Amino acid sequence: MFMGEYQHSIDAKGRLIVPAKFRETLGEHFVVTKGLDNCLFAYPRTEWEIFEEKLKQLPLTSGGARKFVRFFFAGAVECDLDQQGRIGLPPNLREYAGLKKEIVSIGVNNRVEIWNRENWKAYNEEENFIGNDLAVEMENLGI
Numbered sequence: 001m002f003m004g005e006y007q008h009s010i011d012a013k014g015r016l017i018v019p020a021k022f023r024e025t026l027g028e029h030f031v032v033t034k035g036l037d038n039c040l041f042a043y044p045r046t047e048w049e050i051f052e053e054k055l056k057q058l059p060l061t062s063g064g065a066r067k068f069v070r071f072f073f074a075g076a077v078e079c080d081l082d083q084q085g086r087i088g089l090p091p092n093l094r095e096y097a098g099l100k101k102e103i104v105s106i107g108v109n110n111r112v113e114i115w116n117r118e119n120w121k122a123y124n125e126e127e128n129f130i131g132n133d134l135a136v137e138m139e140n141l142g143i
Helices: 020-026 045-056 063-074 091-097 117-125 132-140
Strands: 002-009 015-017 029-034 040-044 077-080 086-088 102-109 111-116
Touching: 002 020, 020 040, 020 102, 029 045, 029 063, 029 091, 040 045, 040 091, 045 063, 077 086, 091 111, 102 117, 111 117
Parallel strands: none
Antiparallel strands: 002 102, 015 086, 029 040, 029 077, 040 111, 102 111
16 A cells, blocks of 8 residues: 655656655556546556456446546556666656656555645645545545
């Protein structure tokens, strides 16, 4: 399971250090794709395969399902850690998530999310994220 928040930066070549706490669980080879809320999702191979199977079950006849599958698969890349614990992110993924210099990596159960630091800060300050709205959402989800 992934948890925690780590702040770091991306270099001019688009390389990002994967926090040491995440490296072992992600493994040397993992998948990064476009995520929801304008961040990136990084999945260990085993979790990606579970997610992939769920996407395969979606009906091809559903326009919404086709969009959903395209969104995740078209943006997906296989990443390999280098000897310094970095990965290279392609320009299309950096652009999608607005990754420029300051980055936040967060552990979210079965995946790592990679955020532009300012976007993460703004997300956490949104009124709908805090207080009663969050409690209502938790109740709706049975948590």
